[in-house]
Amino acid sequence: MDNRQVWMEHQENLRGGYQNFESPLLKSGWEKCIRQGMDPASRELAHASEEEFLAAKQETRTMYAYCNRVIRAVRHYTRNPLAFVLVDARGTVLRLYCSEELKEWLACKDIAEGTVLSEESSGVTAFSIGLGIMDPYVTSGADHYLEMFIDTTMYFSPCVLEDNSDEQFGKLNLLGGVGIIMPRTEPIGDYLPTLLSVTKEACLHIDMVDTFYRFYLTDTTGYICIDIDRGSGKPYTLYHNSNIFNVLGIPYRDVVFQSAYEIFDPIPANQQLWDIVNNRKHVRNLSIPITVNGVTRQYFVSTEVYRQSKLGYEGIRFFISNEEKISTFVSRQIGNSALLNFNNIVGQSKAIKEAIVIANRYAEFDNNILILGESGCGKDIFAQSIHNASSRREGPFIAVNCATFPKDLMVSELFGYEAGAFTGSKKGGNTGKMELANHGTLFLDEIGTLPLDLQAILLRAIETKRFTRLGGTKEICVDVRIIAATNENILDLVEKRGFREDLYFRLSSFVLTLPPLRNREGDVELLANHFIEGVSNRIHLAPPKLSREALEYLETFRWRGNVRELQNFIEGIVQIFSPSVITLEHIERYLVVTGQLPSAKYAGTEETGRKSRIGGASLSEAAEARLGEEAIIEALARAGGNKSRAASLLGVSRKTLYKWLHKYNIQ
Numbered sequence: 001m002d003n004r005q006v007w008m009e010h011q012e013n014l015r016g017g018y019q020n021f022e023s024p025l026l027k028s029g030w031e032k033c034i035r036q037g038m039d040p041a042s043r044e045l046a047h048a049s050e051e052e053f054l055a056a057k058q059e060t061r062t063m064y065a066y067c068n069r070v071i072r073a074v075r076h077y078t079r080n081p082l083a084f085v086l087v088d089a090r091g092t093v094l095r096l097y098c099s100e101e102l103k104e105w106l107a108c109k110d111i112a113e114g115t116v117l118s119e120e121s122s123g124v125t126a127f128s129i130g131l132g133i134m135d136p137y138v139t140s141g142a143d144h145y146l147e148m149f150i151d152t153t154m155y156f157s158p159c160v161l162e163d164n165s166d167e168q169f170g171k172l173n174l175l176g177g178v179g180i181i182m183p184r185t186e187p188i189g190d191y192l193p194t195l196l197s198v199t200k201e202a203c204l205h206i207d208m209v210d211t212f213y214r215f216y217l218t219d220t221t222g223y224i225c226i227d228i229d230r231g232s233g234k235p236y237t238l239y240h241n242s243n244i245f246n247v248l249g250i251p252y253r254d255v256v257f258q259s260a261y262e263i264f265d266p267i268p269a270n271q272q273l274w275d276i277v278n279n280r281k282h283v284r285n286l287s288i289p290i291t292v293n294g295v296t297r298q299y300f301v302s303t304e305v306y307r308q309s310k311l312g313y314e315g316i317r318f319f320i321s322n323e324e325k326i327s328t329f330v331s332r333q334i335g336n337s338a339l340l341n342f343n344n345i346v347g348q349s350k351a352i353k354e355a356i357v358i359a360n361r362y363a364e365f366d367n368n369i370l371i372l373g374e375s376g377c378g379k380d381i382f383a384q385s386i387h388n389a390s391s392r393r394e395g396p397f398i399a400v401n402c403a404t405f406p407k408d409l410m411v412s413e414l415f416g417y418e419a420g421a422f423t424g425s426k427k428g429g430n431t432g433k434m435e436l437a438n439h440g441t442l443f444l445d446e447i448g449t450l451p452l453d454l455q456a457i458l459l460r461a462i463e464t465k466r467f468t469r470l471g472g473t474k475e476i477c478v479d480v481r482i483i484a485a486t487n488e489n490i491l492d493l494v495e496k497r498g499f500r501e502d503l504y505f506r507l508s509s510f511v512l513t514l515p516p517l518r519n520r521e522g523d524v525e526l527l528a529n530h531f532i533e534g535v536s537n538r539i540h541l542a543p544p545k546l547s548r549e550a551l552e553y554l555e556t557f558r559w560r561g562n563v564r565e566l567q568n569f570i571e572g573i574v575q576i577f578s579p580s581v582i583t584l585e586h587i588e589r590y591l592v593v594t595g596q597l598p599s600a601k602y603a604g605t606e607e608t609g610r611k612s613r614i615g616g617a618s619l620s621e622a623a624e625a626r627l628g629e630e631a632i633i634e635a636l637a638r639a640g641g642n643k644s645r646a647a648s649l650l651g652v653s654r655k656t657l658y659k660w661l662h663k664y665n666i667q
Contacts, residue, residue: 003151006184009142010150014040025133026143029124033145038123043148045110046121048092053114056092063159063175064094066202071097071178074198080186085111088176091118091131106181109148117179125149127179130156134174136192141184155180157195159203162308175206207308208239222247226260226277227315235260235277238315247299247322248292265291273301277316280305287429290320297322338384338397338441345381346530347523351515355382362510363389368462370447370507371485373514376564379485380445382514387441392481395440398433403446410454415461417470434467438478447507448488448499459503482507517562518634524555527563531570532582544574545581553584556649558631629664632657636666 009017018030033040048056057064064086071084075097083098083106093115096103106112115121119128123145130137140153158177178198180191222244226235237255245252248263255262260277264270269291276283283303290299300321307314342356362369363386371379380399387397405413416432434442450458461467462482466475484507493499517524528546536543559565573582573590632646639645647657660666 006141006150010147013142025129026124029119029129030145032119033123040145040147042146043110046116048114048116056088057094060088060094060176062206063202066205067178067198070198070201074194081182083181085179085181087117087127089174091116091127093117122146126154126156130158130177134158134160134172136196138192151184153182153184155191155195157199159199161203161207222320225315225317237263244320247320250292265294276303280316338387340381340384341388342385346527347520348526349520349523351520352523355512355514359386359512360389362386362512366481367509368482368507369510369512371483371512371514372490373487374516374562375487376562377514377516378563379514382512383443383483383485386483392440396437397441398437399443399445400433401445403449407451407454412470415467415469418472432469434461434478434480435476437480441481441483444482444484446486447484448486448490448493452500455500455503459500459506462506517559517566525551527566528554528570531567532574535571535574539575541578544579547581547583549584550582550587552649553587556631556635632660632664632666
């Protein structure tokens with residue numbers, strides 16, 4: 001068909017002949033162009049701005065890199081005058097691959113790098129249809145809506161990947177595509193298979209490289225990818241890491257593109273494993289037996305199923321851990337890790353600085369540590385800090401509060417249990433905290449609450465570094481450092497036979513005693529301001545100031561709950577009242593709200609003419625209730641015996657102070 005005949009056919013299509021198109025895609029495309037009033041004689045297409053073009057290249061850099069490589073290889077063997085065109089998902093031309101003569105020919109049709117070949121810009125073409133349906137397509141001559149394209153033949157194949165995440169498995173993601181534009185007068189060749197090969201090769205590499213970045217290079221467990229031959233259905237090894245051989249306990253050898261039976265014994269062995277493969281099952285940390293070279297061991301398996309139906313491949317990725325490797329893996333998954341270090345400890349007092357220096361020194365060695373201190377003084381923070389400063393910092397940090405579990409549950413919590421060990425046990429058993437902490441640190445908080453018989457079991461495990469799961473027969477070896485903590489008088493417990501002396505000496509290779517807040521001179525102000533800033537940022541509030549009177553009053557508190565109590569106190573005031581300045585009035589109101597001061601006292605307010613002021617008696621009674629005799633003596637000592645100064649430190653009148661001195665018979 002010569003150009004005049006094609007021209008006449010195109011004009012007939014414009015007069016309604018497009019209704020006779022056999023392809024519904026061509027027909028609907030023409031209808032849209034006519035409905036939108038597109039001028040078929042237009043010779044100007046849409047173009048991306050310089051910023052949009054650079055952004056498009058940046059967003060598609062992976063596809064660009066792989067397609068660029070393959071197109072260059074294909075063009076080397078192409079003799080006909082073809083222009084390869086690489087576009088993004090919006091149809092923006094990223095690059096033209098052709099002779100200068102063809103580039104000039106395309107430029108006359110307003111096609112260059114940055115041109116947008118979408119339906120809105122270029123009308124009906126193989127590019128606009130192929131991008132819309134995410135499948136290959138061909139258009140030629142009068143198929144095109146714009147007159148300037150009737151002397152061309154266009155081929156297009158999209159780059160499409162399926163989402164393999166659990167949430168959106170199978171969802172198609174359009175990356176862009178590769179097309180060919182050539183003069184219609186040239187012999188029509190079989191170019192669509194060529195484009196399919198280009199885009200399939202690029203997508204295959206994109207998907208596999210993505211896998212490598214996410215799993216292969218970063219995962220320390222055994223990784224192996226079993227691909228399924230679409231023709232025979234047989235499994236073969238596509239990729240693997242070197243650690244898979246360490247996990248399975250076999251010598252390393254290259255098994256890429258070898259039968260998967262070279263690694264895993266075929267049926268009747270490995271029934272569960274081949275069931276996972278054949279049915280493409282997603283599993284997470286599933287304990288199954290795996291037979292390799294006739295030897296069966298128990299392993300933990302996680303999988304990720306992949307499928308690219310448009311590319312013709314599918315299979316399953318395996319992550320395999322033996323019992324030693326799974327401890328670190330599981331402990332990270334459940335969030336047991338040390339997040340804090342010595343920089344997170346707020347304080348400038350001599351007492352806290354000395355504790356940090358000693359703890360830092362302890363971290364250099366691998367001895368067990370016993371941390372002593374009142375409740376709320378930061379024993380858990382010091383335990384995490386020691387772990388993160390030690391040679392075990394890359395290992396797990398597992399924390400157990402010994403007071404939160406009944407005796408019977410504590411045994412299984414620490415040492416784990418086998419399947420069927422007791423009624424209500426998990427089907428596959430359970431890994432204990434001691435095992436999870438392998439090659440890391442086990443933090444046993446409130447160790448003084450452990451019952452004596454459990455202390456004996458723990459002592460043996462610490463001494464031998466071996467234990468047996470509840471209901472099991474096999475001994476498990478571990479390498480664990482113990483950091484124990486208690487707020488009780490542990491030596492008094494030992495003296496009263498409430499705590500085993502031999503366990504005490506096992507745990508107390510190093511002893512760290514943390515100072516209570518009342519002995520950390522100057523730290524109340526630092527901590528209070530630290531907590532003010534923290535809670536203010538959390539609730540998006542400008543941090544309030546702490547008045548001098550309020551600070552002096554806070555410094556007289558005994559703080560039986562230490563730093564934790566101060567934190568709760570400060571955060572409560574900020575969140576309830578949102579003040580710009582924290583005053584004595586806010587403290588008293590908080591004491592009333594929290595029930596630490598009778599509300600009847602709050603009713604006795606007096607108007608001073610400037611603002612409502614609460615009388616000092618209520619605050620003094622709150623202080624007396626919270627502090628007692630020891631706080632009064634400390635205030636007098638800090639004031640050098642000056643009663644007026646001591647009363648000011650306590651936030652009460654001299655009259656109230658004299659009443660307290662008489663009540664407690666303080667000279």
